[in-house]
Amino acid sequence: LAKTTQPISMDSYEGQEVNITCSHNNIATNDYITWYQQFPSQGPRFIIQGYKTKVTNEVASLFIPADRKSSTLSLPRVSLSDTAVYYCLVGKSNFGNEKLTFGTGTRLTIIP
C-alpha cells in the first residue's frame, strides 16, 4: 500500500480556508485517495474520496494534480467544530472489502 506523508499539526483561525496537503509518491494506478476526520474519543468519519482532478461535496474539496503524487484537502471557512485529526489514506476504492491503513494524521486546531 502507498505510504502517505502529511503535516503533524496545523493551526488556523475561524472563518479561514484550510488546506492540508498529503504526499503519496508511490500511489498505484488503481488507488483512490480518501480523507477521514476523527474527533477525540470517536471513530474516524469519511469526508471525501477522489481519483483525479477535483472532487467537491458539502463538507470539503479534494484537489489531485495530474501526477497524483499528492493531494490537498480544502476545508472552506472553518469553525471551532472542525478541530480534529485528519487522515489521508490511499487504497482501492472498494473500501467495504479493504483494510484501511492510517498514518498519524494531521491535528488541525481552529483558533477563535
Place this chain on the structure above:
Amino acid sequence: DAGVTQSPTHLIKTRGQQVTLRCSPKSGHDTVSWYQQALGQGPQFIFQYYEEEERQRGNFPDRFSGHQFPNYSSELNVNALLLGDSALYLCASSLAGQGDEQFFGPGTRLTVL
C-alpha cells in the same frame, strides 16, 4: 437507523487477563473490521470478518481473535493482556462488494494495568 455500536465504552483490566469487546454493525452491513488505536497514533487494522469468517488480518499476534455471528455482530477477544494493549478499539462496518466507505463506531477504551 442506528449506526455502529460498541460495548462497553470503557474497560479496565490487569495484565494477563482476557477481554471481550462487542460490536453491532450499521443496519444492512455484513462486514465488520476491527482496529486498534494507541494514543496519538492512527488506527491500525487488526482483522476483518465476513460471512462469519476472518477474511483479512493485520500484523497482530494470535492473542487477538474474533468472531462474527449470523446477525453480523462481532466480538474481539484479547488473551493474556499486556500493558501495550491499552488503546481505543474501533469497530467499522461496511457492505461487501459495494464501494461505500466503512462506518466506524465510537470505540471501546481499554486500559490494562
